[in-house]
Amino acid sequence: MTGPHPVGLSIRGAVKVYPGTRALKGVDFDIRMGAVNVLVGENGAGKSTLMKVIAGVEDLTEGEILMDGRPVVFRSKEDAVAAGIGIVFQELNLFPDLTVAENVFIGREPLRLGFDIDKGEMARRTQALMRRLEQDIRPEQVLGYLRIGQQQIIEIAKALAEDARILILDEPTSALSPQEVEVLFRVIGELTAQGVGVVYISHRLEELIRIGDYITVLRDGAITGSRGMAGVDIPWIVQAMIGDKSKDYSAGISHAFGAEVFRAEDVSLPKPGGGYAVDHVSLSVRAGEILGLYGLMGAGRTEFLECVMAQHPRATGRMFVGDRPLRGDVAARIARGIALVPEDRKRDGLIQILSVRENLTLSSLKALSIGPHLSLRAEAARAADYIRRLVIKVASAENPVSSLSGGNQQKVVIGKALMTGPKILLMDEPSRGIDIGAKAEIYRAMRRLAAEGIAILFVTSDIEEVMGLADRILVMAEGRLVREFPAGAPAAEIIAAANTKKQREHAA
Amino acid sequence: MSAASIDAPGHAPSRAWLLLLLRARTFVALILVLAYFSWAAPNFLSVANAVLVSKHVAINAFLAIGMTFVIITGGIDLSVGSVVGLTGMITGWLVLHGIDPGFGWSIQFNTFEIAAIACACGILVGAINGLLITRFNVAPFIATLGMLYVARGAALLLSDGRTFPNLNGNPEYGSATFPLIGTGQMLGIPVMIWLLALTVALSSYIAHRTRLGRNIYAVGGNERGAALSGVNVRRVKMFVYMFSGLMAALVGIIIASQLRASHPATGEFFELNAIAAAVLGGTSMSGGRGRIGGTIVGAFVIGILSDGLIMMGVSSFWQMVIKGLVIIAAVVIDQLQSRLQARVALAQEAAG
Numbered sequence: 001m002t003g004p005h006p007v008g009l010s011i012r013g014a015v016k017v018y019p020g021t022r023a024l025k026g027v028d029f030d031i032r033m034g035a036v037n038v039l040v041g042e043n044g045a046g047k048s049t050l051m052k053v054i055a056g057v058e059d060l061t062e063g064e065i066l067m068d069g070r071p072v073v074f075r076s077k078e079d080a081v082a083a084g085i086g087i088v089f090q091e092l093n094l095f096p097d098l099t100v101a102e103n104v105f106i107g108r109e110p111l112r113l114g115f116d117i118d119k120g121e122m123a124r125r126t127q128a129l130m131r132r133l134e135q136d137i138r139p140e141q142v143l144g145y146l147r148i149g150q151q152q153i154i155e156i157a158k159a160l161a162e163d164a165r166i167l168i169l170d171e172p173t174s175a176l177s178p179q180e181v182e183v184l185f186r187v188i189g190e191l192t193a194q195g196v197g198v199v200y201i202s203h204r205l206e207e208l209i210r211i212g213d214y215i216t217v218l219r220d221g222a223i224t225g226s227r228g229m230a231g232v233d234i235p236w237i238v239q240a241m242i243g244d245k246s247k248d249y250s251a252g253i254s255h256a257f258g259a260e261v262f263r264a265e266d267v268s269l270p271k272p273g274g275g276y277a278v279d280h281v282s283l284s285v286r287a288g289e290i291l292g293l294y295g296l297m298g299a300g301r302t303e304f305l306e307c308v309m310a311q312h313p314r315a316t317g318r319m320f321v322g323d324r325p326l327r328g329d330v331a332a333r334i335a336r337g338i339a340l341v342p343e344d345r346k347r348d349g350l351i352q353i354l355s356v357r358e359n360l361t362l363s364s365l366k367a368l369s370i371g372p373h374l375s376l377r378a379e380a381a382r383a384a385d386y387i388r389r390l391v392i393k394v395a396s397a398e399n400p401v402s403s404l405s406g407g408n409q410q411k412v413v414i415g416k417a418l419m420t421g422p423k424i425l426l427m428d429e430p431s432r433g434i435d436i437g438a439k440a441e442i443y444r445a446m447r448r449l450a451a452e453g454i455a456i457l458f459v460t461s462d463i464e465e466v467m468g469l470a471d472r473i474l475v476m477a478e479g480r481l482v483r484e485f486p487a488g489a490p491a492a493e494i495i496a497a498a499n500t501k502k503q504r505e506h507a508a
Numbered sequence: 509m510s511a512a513s514i515d516a517p518g519h520a521p522s523r524a525w526l527l528l529l530l531r532a533r534t535f536v537a538l539i540l541v542l543a544y545f546s547w548a549a550p551n552f553l554s555v556a557n558a559v560l561v562s563k564h565v566a567i568n569a570f571l572a573i574g575m576t577f578v579i580i581t582g583g584i585d586l587s588v589g590s591v592v593g594l595t596g597m598i599t600g601w602l603v604l605h606g607i608d609p610g611f612g613w614s615i616q617f618n619t620f621e622i623a624a625i626a627c628a629c630g631i632l633v634g635a636i637n638g639l640l641i642t643r644f645n646v647a648p649f650i651a652t653l654g655m656l657y658v659a660r661g662a663a664l665l666l667s668d669g670r671t672f673p674n675l676n677g678n679p680e681y682g683s684a685t686f687p688l689i690g691t692g693q694m695l696g697i698p699v700m701i702w703l704l705a706l707t708v709a710l711s712s713y714i715a716h717r718t719r720l721g722r723n724i725y726a727v728g729g730n731e732r733g734a735a736l737s738g739v740n741v742r743r744v745k746m747f748v749y750m751f752s753g754l755m756a757a758l759v760g761i762i763i764a765s766q767l768r769a770s771h772p773a774t775g776e777f778f779e780l781n782a783i784a785a786a787v788l789g790g791t792s793m794s795g796g797r798g799r800i801g802g803t804i805v806g807a808f809v810i811g812i813l814s815d816g817l818i819m820m821g822v823s824s825f826w827q828m829v830i831k832g833l834v835i836i837a838a839v840v841i842d843q844l845q846s847r848l849q850a851r852v853a854l855a856q857e858a859a860g
Contacts, residue, residue, distance in 0.1 A: 331738035351729035353796040363737045365719040395856040403853035
């Protein structure tokens with residue numbers, strides 16, 4: 001259906017430079033009205049940057065934005081909103097304790113006499129929006145009681161309430177159930193019929209092919225493919241996304257694997273709303289093996305690692321380190337040789353206010369103590385040792401860890417995990433939010449650790465990462481392990497596996 | 509966090525000096541207050557006055573040390589003032605009546621046992637606070653606010669609101685030494701100051717040279733991160749509230765001993781002075797930052813300020829205004845310092 005859709009907004013020669021990186025390298029991108037413009041690319045390819053530029057959150061370093069043929073400049077988000085651009089970010093920006101109507105009109109409440117909020121008007125307009133979105137949600141409902149999917153719809157309603165002519169949806173379906181996805185797609189269909197230009201960003205390729213009219217693929221800040229959706233299939237998208245280049249992070253260290261180190265049997269985690277976040281997952285890792293757990297966001301990968309690390313008391317199933325079952329609290333599990341490098345460094349990995357030294361040794365204080373007495377000298381020596389071994393760039397081990405760059409912070413988290421002398425290292429998105437150079441260093445470190453006999457289980461949604469690093473690849477979708485691949489399996493098949501489950505669910 | 513971080517690459521010596529000055533601000537303030545009152549108030553520098561002031565300071569310092577640990581974990585303990593009153597009344601009851609099981613005879617205790625029981629009661633109240641916070645997820649402010657009322661009410665109930673007078677002890681029971689806790693001297697220095705010195709040494713040791721201490725800072729800095737690193741967050745929180753309860757009990761005993769009487773209203777608003785001393789000493793209300801040494805200096809600034817102002821004959825109304833201003837100024841400067849410190853650390857990393 002590559003009909004005559006007028007171009008509503010276009011970007012020409014967009015260049016965006018951040019300190020140290022070029023996020024966009026001369027990107028041309030058109031948003032066609034009355035159609036779904038799909039944008040796809042690996043993590044860090046520049047999708048978010050491009051959208052932030054369009055939404056007025058970031059400025060362009062070079063290049064221009066044209067609307068209806070005339071160049072426009074968005075100095076702030078308000079400018080973009082005034083020009084009719086609405087954006088729904090992946091993270092919800094809502095207030096759980098306010099009502100639906102209050103959320104929809106937050107910051108732009110209809111006023112009487114300039115100060116009195118017109119609640120009736122607000123409720124009426126919210127009601128109309130809900131009808132347009134086919135939702136049976138009352139305006140006076142408190143938002144926090146709605147399901148995540150419904151909250152996402154409220155975000156969309158918020159953008160529509162601002163009379164958005166261009167609506168940007170950043171990974172809108174990662175939190176939605178299949179039924180809610182259907183509703184969202186119907187809503188998108190109606191919006192495009194009304195002439196709204198939709199930009200749709202997702203990692204779910206099946207979904208993109210189903211809903212998109214035009215597709216644009218970004219790789220490393222440049223466009224690698226842009227065409228109408230007719231005739232597009234998953235292999236084409238994957239080809240455009242990752243190209244022919246095969247990055248070699250392994251540096252050719254090959255070694256034999258040892259005995260099984262960790263085994264999980266039937267690990268399950270029930271979801272609050274029914275169903276399973278982790279659905280009877282069984283896997284095992286051998287010493288010296290790097291096992292990659294690939295899956296899209298919301299596939300239950302992080303939750304699985306959290307189950308291993310005793311973060312979910314309601315999780316069921318059995319886990320073994322060596323031949324002995326794994327039980328107890330976090331400290332007990334660390335003592336058994338499990339170490340976790342969490343996904344979110346800021347929230348879970350580091351104590352920002354403490355120094356690099358204090359962060360490095362936090363999990364290993366017992367080994368540095370005699371009874372209750374903590375040996376500061378042994379601690380400083382151990383910290384200096386790990387700073388050297390992991391090549392952490394830091395002026396002084398006493399500086400707060402928050403003053404380091406992302407890559408060096410990640411090395412501190414890894415150092416903390418390694419200091420406990422783990423048999424198996426769990427890594428959740430080990431290269432998230434760090435630059436290319438630091439990434440390569442972390443990959444090299446992972447290879448070296450595996451060669452030293454540590455088992456590594458890492459989780460990622462980056463196809464290149466899993467292909468370049470893993471000795472064996474497990475694909476997870478909707479809480480279940482769906483397929484296993486050996487190293488060197490074709491990317492298209494791995495990506496398809498991460499998507500297939502979804503499809504079967506639809507049919508059912 | 510420590511002084512070691514500023515002697516690295518010194519291309520901004522003036523900024524490093526400013527930072528040092530800011531970091532030692534409580535100490536600078538202490539010297540300024542001391543100097544001012546020595547000049548302005550006659551007899552301020554006499555030995556007798558120094559002893560008197562340090563006794564006043566000690567009362568607040570005990571509570572402030574307990575409070576510092578609690579605040580470092582990101583919590584607050586509003587119940588300490590009431591626990592001072594409650595443990596004081598328990599002490600008074602034990603000295604006067606012992607325990608009467610209701611069979612026509614009673615159990616009497618010696619001084620050491622009385623103090624131990626009162627301390628145990630303080631720790632118990634702290635444990636209840638801790639349980640409410642760790643097991644029932646009650647916000648520390650609310651849990652300890654409730655305990656503030658409960659403990660005060662219990663103190664009043666013990667005597668129907670009356671004072672237990674004449675707590676001189678009884679040589680037959682071995683409690684005649686009771687008044688010495690608050691009034692006795694060893695080597696010319698009051699017993700309670702020795703007690704304080706011991707407490708300061710112990711708590712500084714806990715804070716800086718033990719796993720427990722490091723875990724306290726970690727929990728306050730990022731509770732989730734600490735838990736994922738294997739820190740037993742509940743145990744750490746239980747400890748700080750129990751320790752705070754113990755400090756309150758010590759103060760209750762000391763005051764009862766000093767006055768040889770215990771009054772159920774003793775300790776009202778003490779929690780606010782303790783919080784003020786901790787904050788003045790650089791403890792961050794958002795958790796993760798604070799030092800015992802800083803808190804002690806903070807307690808001295810507050811103590812000297814109020815005693816000095818009294819000696820100068822400043823009206824008590826003005827005293828309150830001045831005390832409040834000093835606390836606010838301390839926090840404002842604290843914010844400036846942490847911003848500057850972050851900038852210096854970033855500059856170092858950029859240069860390195």
